[in-house]
Amino acid sequence: MTKISEGKPPVAKKIPHKFEKHGDIRVDNYFWMKDREHPEVINYLNAENEYCDAQMAHTKDFQKDLFEEMKARIKEDDSSVPYKYNGYWYITRFEKGKGYPIYTRKKDSLDNPEELLFDCNKMAEGHNYFKLVGISISPDNKLVSYGVDVTGRRNYTIHIKNLKTGVVAKDRVLNTTGSSSWANDNKTLFYAKKDEVTLRAYQIYKHRLGQKEKEDELIFQEGDDTFGVAVYKSKSRKYIIIACYSTLTNEYHILNADKPNEKFEVFQPRVRGLEYSISHYKEHFYILTNKDKATNFKLMKCAENHRVIEDWEEVVSHREDTLLENIDIFKDYLVISERRNGLNEIRIKRWDETQDYYLPFDNETYTAYTGTNVEFDTEVLRYGYNSLTTPTSVIEFNMRTKTKTVLKEQEILGGKFNKENYASERIWATANDGTKIPMSVVYKKGIKKDGTNPLLQYAYGSYGSTVDPYFSSIRLSLLDRGFIYVIAHIRGGEYLGRQWYEDGKLLNKKNTFTDFIACSIHLIKERYTSSKHLYAMGGSAGGLLMGAIINQAPELYNGIIAAVPFVDVVTTMLDDSIPLTTGEYDEWGNPNDKLFYDYIKSYSPYDNVEAKDYPNMLVTTGLNDSQVQYWEPAKWVAKLRDMKTDFNKLYLKTNMDAGHGGASGRFESLKEDAEEFAFLFDLEGISS
Known part of the structure; x- marks a missing residue:
């Protein structure tokens, strides 16, 4: 050379x-x-x-x-807009001169004392690379699971921390996606494991507190190497869901989160070319799918205990000019993220059909998206908006009164x-x-x-x-x-x-x-x-x-x-x-x-x-x-x-x-x- x-x-x-x-x-x-x-x-x-x-x-x-x-344009001592989940307000903040986030929470009220979850600046010490992902709080709010990568290879080790004592348990799992989901017993954790060579997520395991990794139970293994797997909890908190995904095909498996020792049931067996995703609400699942050549997707539903594809009912029909991208489900409202002529649109429907309207946006170079909406029983939608010339705003929108509050607009300093x-x-x-x-x-x-x-x-x-x-x-x-x-x-x-x-x-x-x-x-x-x-x-x-x-x-x-x-x-x-x-x-x-x-x-x-x-x-x-x-x-x-x-x-x-x-x-x-x-x-x- x-x-x-x-x-x-x-x-x-x-x-x-x-x-x-x-x-x-x-x-x-x-x-x-x-x-x-x-x-x-x-x-x-x-x-x-x-x-x-x-x-x-x-x-x-x-x-x-x-x-x-x-x-100099970035506010160094910045913090996220707090969101409430299961009785706690969660906040991510940054301190001046520090390169990593600090995760905290406050019980019931934002006026209450701050509890430290993670200071990633301390956790990153001694590492040339550090990434923390997959923060998952147990239903009783006492434990948190999370994934850490110190190489940049997106191969995470899952840890569990006691939020009362601050002690990190000896339980740890290698070669994972970093994400995990708690069953409702506060003792059982489901996670996805990666192949050590290809890094394909292909196995779902069940871990019980105090177990060693080798004692974890293999729940599901994906045999088709064109598919990957993930596991998560429904927003309703009733189901643990395994997602099997490829570019063209999906399959889901569901388990009542109250019964972690029972077997997962397949939601709808995979059919090549059938894409779908599921959300749970009351006694129904809502399904975003391309079924019946719905190229731009449509929204369907089925009873949670009767999921035969032939009996899925249409909720929002397919349209040639509108792509259905996502849904957010609330107690009284369904929010649909759509795209028409390249532009983001947010549609809001009451379940009782007394309201059905779109949020107004008025230019051609903007981005709008629904944000962190983890609460189910609320009439407030949180969404984000920015454009090529306008910094990001986090907006709270009352879906009943149609009033909005800008919670935060990105500050450009200098x-x-x-x-x-x-x-x-x-x-x-x-x-x-x-x-x-x-x-x-x-x-x-x-x-x-x-x-x-x-x-x-x-x-x-x-x-x-x-x-x-x-x-x-x-x-x-x-x-x-x-x-x-x-x-x-x-x-x-x-x-x-x-x-x-x-x-x-x-x-x-x-x-x-x-x-x-x-x-x-x-x-x-x-x-x-x-x-x-x-x-x-x-x-x-x-x-x-x-x-x-x-x-x-x-x-x-x-x-x-x-x-x-x-x-x-x-x-x-x-x-x-x-x-x-x-x-x-x-x-x-x-x-x-x-x-x-x-x-x-x-x-x-x-x-x-x-x-x-x-x-x-x-x-x-x-x-x-x-x-x-x-x-x-x-x-x-x-x-x-x-x-x-x-x-x-x-x-x-x-x-x-x-x-x-x-x-x-x-x-x-x-x-x-x-x-x-x-x-x-x-x-x-x-x-x-």
Whole structure:
């Protein structure tokens, strides 16, 4: 490997590794990077980090300034809006100068003394990475179970703490999702365990207080490796529910939470292509489902003791123009989260049918969602609202009187932010097949559409995951320096309904990439920017998007940020020992089938690197990433270095202590944001 002091990038050695499938031979010169324990692999990643740091050394002071600027907008001594559950008010707060949350509660009244549940700042001491998830309080309020990950690999150890004494019990369970649910006896805990190699959640266990892990009882095991499992408690607190899920199919099992030693009953056996989710209310289950080709889903119900699918009754019918996304059930009200023409809508219905209305929202670049609504017997709905120009508000809405109270609006500190200084709009590009593709755009008022503006175009475009137009205080550092920011709502998400997702996966996956390129062409044509000033960013499956667009249309972009990119699609999807692979077949296709093999290979970024000019690029990853393994971006960068014909920048930055989500801690991730922004600003000649 070339020494960094010479100012040259590391050169990874080549060891040809042959893959043969369907009579097709692929040669991977960098397959050796898959061994995360091998010193040469670690040395290579470190060498790339050193090269990146050396090449960006002149931006270090600017990065520090950007970090401080972003941090200064955030209220350090902040706290969440309290919510009440089972007699206690629960609060998450942050203290000045500390990077992790503190979880507390107060009994009955917010005027009562605070009880400390967890101080994650103390718990994180001595760890380079720390994450606490899955806080679950026992019905008698005396115990709490929770999951801890100290590697970033999303492999959690469950602990149990006595909230009266503060003592953490010896009970602990390894290799879990971190979440767990208490039966109503306050002694029995259900949790999901992961496969140690693939990290697929596939087993549900029952733990009784005081037991050792090896004594826990296996309740359910998922035999289909395309499915995962989870366990949770119904909002009504009557049922423990096991969820079995894949991309296209669901199955649930239920157990009365008062009877933890009885057997779970299947709710509705899985039928390939039948998706459903369940909520319990009084004597009925309410079912959000795509039954009978309800592409955008409909709401049905059945008696809790008569769940035969043929007897499910329709509550809210399917509509071609409206996607049913979620429901919240209250004693007197049903709240339905919908999406129409890309926009969030919240519908409120009384069970007695005396009221049925929508909350009013009045622009095209907003995000609205129901929030923490754990209380059942209340007429108050809590929801969140923000837009590209408006910080997040937590709002309490009285569903009977239709009056609202803003409980909290995100404070943007520093005294410089005024939402009136920014403008947002929704515009539409035309894809290759004539489909109109929406984009949400935000910028600082006063810019001219003359082709000289730097513009960052962002998208994800997979798994039906929709990137709504949300507010970001971090993004202000871009906008205030003249950048336009665009979210492209490309196919593969569900912005325009479920069909929008169907049209961007499997053998339609290329629509995701060509939609993004069509948006870029439109932005250039309409003089928002030019190819000299256009930048693109995506992470994970959005990183696959970045890899595809630079193979297809590299000339459109001056720079690319690919975060934890999924780029070696064929090899990964043929390796069922890798976390997530088997559960992804319904998203990408199974390349053991030649039809899918050929299609995936035709767009897989790693397989399609060519000897040609590529944009400037910053590629990031985490050594402990459980979602997209570090070797994918590492191999991709090595291959790009070897084949590209330009002298543009190409950096690989690996966080050696973190996983898919990047650094832990409230402010550590801002350092990664500052580095990414500095990369863009440097390409634009912006240095302050």
